[in-house]
Amino acid sequence: MAAEMALLKPITKFNTFNTTTTSRLSNRRLPFTVRMSATTTPPTSKPTKKAQKQGIKESLLTPRFYTTDFDEMETLFNTEINKNLNEAEFEALLQEFKTDYNQTHFVRNKEFKEAADKIQGPLRQIFVEFLERSCTAEFSGFLLYKELGRRLKKTNPVVAEIFSLMSRDEARHAGFLNKGLSDFNLALDLGFLTKARKYTFFKPKFIFYATYLSEKIGYWRYITIYRHLKANPEYTCYPIFKYFENWCQDENRHGDFFSALMKAQPQFLNDWKAKLWSRFFCLSVYVTMYLNDCQRTDFYEGIGLNTKEFDMHVIIETNRTTARIFPAVLDVENPEFKRKLDRMVEINQKILAVGETDDIPLVKNFKRIPLIAALASELLAAYLMKPIESGSVDFAEFEPQLVY
Amino acid sequence: MSASTALNLGSLCSSVVNLPTHYSHKPSLLFHGIQSQQFLASPNTVLKGFNGSSRRRWELSRKVKRAVAAVDSSDPAEKQETERKKYYFLVANAKFMLDEEEHFQEQLFERLRLFGERNKEQDFWLVIEPKFLDKYPNITKRLKRPAVALVSTNGTWITFMKLRLDRVLQESFEADSTEEALACTPVNLEFEKPEKWTAPYPKYESGWWEPFLPPGSQTSKV
Numbered sequence: 001m002a003a004e005m006a007l008l009k010p011i012t013k014f015n016t017f018n019t020t021t022t023s024r025l026s027n028r029r030l031p032f033t034v035r036m037s038a039t040t041t042p043p044t045s046k047p048t049k050k051a052q053k054q055g056i057k058e059s060l061l062t063p064r065f066y067t068t069d070f071d072e073m074e075t076l077f078n079t080e081i082n083k084n085l086n087e088a089e090f091e092a093l094l095q096e097f098k099t100d101y102n103q104t105h106f107v108r109n110k111e112f113k114e115a116a117d118k119i120q121g122p123l124r125q126i127f128v129e130f131l132e133r134s135c136t137a138e139f140s141g142f143l144l145y146k147e148l149g150r151r152l153k154k155t156n157p158v159v160a161e162i163f164s165l166m167s168r169d170e171a172r173h174a175g176f177l178n179k180g181l182s183d184f185n186l187a188l189d190l191g192f193l194t195k196a197r198k199y200t201f202f203k204p205k206f207i208f209y210a211t212y213l214s215e216k217i218g219y220w221r222y223i224t225i226y227r228h229l230k231a232n233p234e235y236t237c238y239p240i241f242k243y244f245e246n247w248c249q250d251e252n253r254h255g256d257f258f259s260a261l262m263k264a265q266p267q268f269l270n271d272w273k274a275k276l277w278s279r280f281f282c283l284s285v286y287v288t289m290y291l292n293d294c295q296r297t298d299f300y301e302g303i304g305l306n307t308k309e310f311d312m313h314v315i316i317e318t319n320r321t322t323a324r325i326f327p328a329v330l331d332v333e334n335p336e337f338k339r340k341l342d343r344m345v346e347i348n349q350k351i352l353a354v355g356e357t358d359d360i361p362l363v364k365n366f367k368r369i370p371l372i373a374a375l376a377s378e379l380l381a382a383y384l385m386k387p388i389e390s391g392s393v394d395f396a397e398f399e400p401q402l403v404y
Numbered sequence: 405m406s407a408s409t410a411l412n413l414g415s416l417c418s419s420v421v422n423l424p425t426h427y428s429h430k431p432s433l434l435f436h437g438i439q440s441q442q443f444l445a446s447p448n449t450v451l452k453g454f455n456g457s458s459r460r461r462w463e464l465s466r467k468v469k470r471a472v473a474a475v476d477s478s479d480p481a482e483k484q485e486t487e488r489k490k491y492y493f494l495v496a497n498a499k500f501m502l503d504e505e506e507h508f509q510e511q512l513f514e515r516l517r518l519f520g521e522r523n524k525e526q527d528f529w530l531v532i533e534p535k536f537l538d539k540y541p542n543i544t545k546r547l548k549r550p551a552v553a554l555v556s557t558n559g560t561w562i563t564f565m566k567l568r569l570d571r572v573l574q575e576s577f578e579a580d581s582t583e584e585a586l587a588c589t590p591v592n593l594e595f596e597k598p599e600k601w602t603a604p605y606p607k608y609e610s611g612w613w614e615p616f617l618p619p620g621s622q623t624s625k626v
Contacts, residue, residue: 091563092560224604228604403547404496
């Protein structure tokens with residue numbers, strides 16, 4: 001499950017900052033098809049491993065590029081077939097995206113390059129990794145949103161336009177991150193990425209759950225980092241963090257759109273299957289983030305955060321937000337949940353350690369088996385923990401008795 | 405964040421059972437004399453589009469127009485001149501609206517910033533204990549007090565905000581003037597600190613809502 005990064009080759013796999021995020025990029029914003037070139041390699045890099053890196057290595061924790069059943073998507077949003085799509089909500093979202101709050105926000109200045117030059121030593125490598133992973137995450141969504149915007153034009157022009165506007169946002173985000181990489185004398189070859197990466201197929205229903213979560217978790221990650229650095233400015237070693245406050249509002253809005261999409265398809269929210277899937281996606285997203293971040297604890301500590309505390313806060317808040325729409329969420333504030341996460345981290349570290357040994361692949365796989373079994377067992381136990389009933393008040397049967 | 409926040413519908417349900425007639429918060433009701441409601445801008449906001457004195461002039465002219473309409477209200481031409489506007493609102497208890505939903509605060513400041521950048525006149529407000537609630541007994545019987553409403557003449561945006569906030573009640577009404585629409589009863593709000601705080605940053609400070617309160621709101625003397 002190692003997440004290795006090749007600086008010397010065009011981008012291979014990354015564990016992102018934003019786990020199952022689907023973010024996208026517009027070609028017009030991206031003149032950057034510069035291939036990755038070597039930079040001053042920091043001392044802690046492992047040159048032998050990187051030199052050997054060839055193709056794209058995937059793992060369960062790698063951020064994915066997504067594709068879906070576009071025909072089914074079209075059917076879901078066909079206004080002729082579905083007479084009860086909530087037009088008002090989609091119109092409202094369209095207006096909100098058209099407003100374009102961040103139209104003039106992503107403007108760089110000379111601070112960026114100056115700050116990047118000051119970041120040397122191990123932190124430099126960590127930073128680059130963060131930028132790359134975030135950029136890939138944003139770009140990944142761009143591809144999906146752009147395609148959906150294209151495919152849904154005839155069947156539901158309002159929803160199609162929203163997807164296109166979201167891809168506009170992700171374009172800005174990814175472009176901004178890619179420009180940040182250029183401060184470190186690198187850039188992502190996004191054209192190559194688009195063609196070379198494997199795409200994970202998710203049915204539309206799963207796209208909704210997964211993307212909703214990744215957008216909302218993205219919001220909480222960005223805003224938490226922003227507010228933490230605002231309170232502790234001595235850790236702001238690179239100006240990009242100052243942009244996070246406005247930036248993350250985009251992510252939050254994207255999540256709202258998926259919320260509306262799910263409400264438009266109540267079958268994704270109202271039965272026992274929906275509850276099981278909700279819990280499943282919550283668990284995958286939270287665990288992926290936790291495992292990823294614990295592998296990269298240097299980054300978070302570099303900006304003055306305690307990685308696990310940061311992650312738990314983000315998980316708790318994302319879960320609380322998600323409870324506004326998912327019919328069931330995890331009981332993340334139960335101390336047992338964190339204990340399970342921490343055990344998973346330990347197991348994962350052992351799995352990674354096996355990968356680092358000099359054994360032949362067969363032996364390595366053999367050693368991994370009990371560890372993977374242990375991990376699966378923790379995951380299952382976490383999944384089976386008593387969930388919290390939740391959901392939008394719009395769907396609550398007992399809504400008339402609610403007090404606001 | 406506090407574990408006691410309305411995360412799950414279970415807790416909302418239990419509030420049905422307990423049905424407090426009054427909020428159990430600390431906030432005390434203090435009736436000020438004339439509320440010198442300064443339009444306090446927070447450091448984050450640039451209020452370019454708002455000009456207090458011009459608004460007062462505009463409101464005065466509307467009052468005049470309303471007087472004219474009252475004389476002969478059946479004349480459609482006169483009716484148009486009253487500039488009766490539709491106001492859309494979302495309402496919930498003050499703790500939810502002002503203390504628990506930190507993203508809400510961010511959104512409002514973002515919108516205010518945008519209006520400033522584009523020289524748009526502010527068309528959204530936070531109204532604490534709005535008087536218009538008296539017209540909605542069906543709402544007030546399900547509302548913990550003190551209550552706060554997000555009011556706007558932009559109905560589409562209110563629909564979006566309902567989607568975002570979810571746990572609010574939504575309605576609309578018509579009024580002849582912004583003054584009338586946003587009339588409220590002043591309340592001194594104090595919120596308890598959350599029991600649990602997991603964030604690596606401090607909570608937003610109380611009073612953030614000042615820039616969004618209705619300008620020069622009338623208050624009753626006690």
